[in-house]
Amino acid sequence: MADAIDLSDIQRRMDGAVQAFKSDLASLRTGRASANLLDPITVEAYGSQMPLNQVANVTVPESRMIAVNVWDKSMVGSIDRAIRESNLGFNPIVDGQTLRIPLPELNEQRRKELVKIAHDYAEKARVAVRHVRRDGMDVIKKAEKASEIGQDDSHALSDKVQKYTDDTISRIDALVAEKEQEIMQV
Template identity: 45%
Template sequence: MELSEVEEYMQKAVQATQRNFNTVRTGRASTSLLDRIQVEYYGTPTPLKSIANVSTPDSSTITIQPFDASSLGDIERAIGMSDLGLTPNNDGKLVRLNIPPLTEERRKQLVKMVGKMAEEGKVSIRNIRRDGIDSVRKLEKNSEISEDEASDRQDNIQKLTDNYVKKIDEITKEKEKEILSV
């Protein structure tokens, strides 16, 4: 595994963590809250955004207009069963989600959830580091690179790891600040 590959995988881990953060409620309506919602559509779990038009008419409402009106009940059920903690309102044509202001207790729960997501991102970066270092050790064992070169490569992989873990810490602090600001 080359250093550029290690860096690419670590960038993807940070991007995946950022996408997970986008699905966490911050008190404002955002269509990205529904990114993880899967709707049972004709027996197949389908991403909500591929069977409905999702929009935010104002800062405290999300509207979901299905392309197929018969899927309204399925959409409502999927949102009700999700971990969003929102109650869908169905008016026969579209589903409305009112985003209530967050309580202090709920904000603290969301910060904990963001912390867990951040830790998952850091673990994936550490796994990438382990794989990179293992491949360097294998090259050294097979006498394809010298001991000094192996040591340099391992140092570079560790520097990348530290850098990307720091990036996850930065986006975590940003998200926590966003959640805690009233």
């Protein structure tokens, strides 16, 4: 009867949280310019929040510069504001429909700020994983209450969900430690 509960969905959702965390980490810079650095930025466009790459073209013309070519001239101000208000520490230079974003040299203070941001991303990922665990545990408890599974099966499934959770959180911790080391490397 324990087959009535699908643990692969729980594992898939936890893996999704890790993938989202990896993409968040990719947006933190470590020295060179990358178009991914602006991925987490959303812009108020046409009455809704849109990812930056859906309203502009992001390119890297040099190793320490990002260029954002805005498609709609009326969006330049809101894109400039969104980039400045992001927690990434960029100050774009507006040049017509193009925003040039020079990447400042990383000093120790900025490196520590980036590490804090990475830890914030990690905590959000851990919380997402814990929410998935809670949902899985709720399904198991409901199935046990409805006599679909026995108490032994319930405990075994709960242990598996907890093991998935522990493994996923340890993966997140390893990723953030690796990123922290990468950021702090001079």
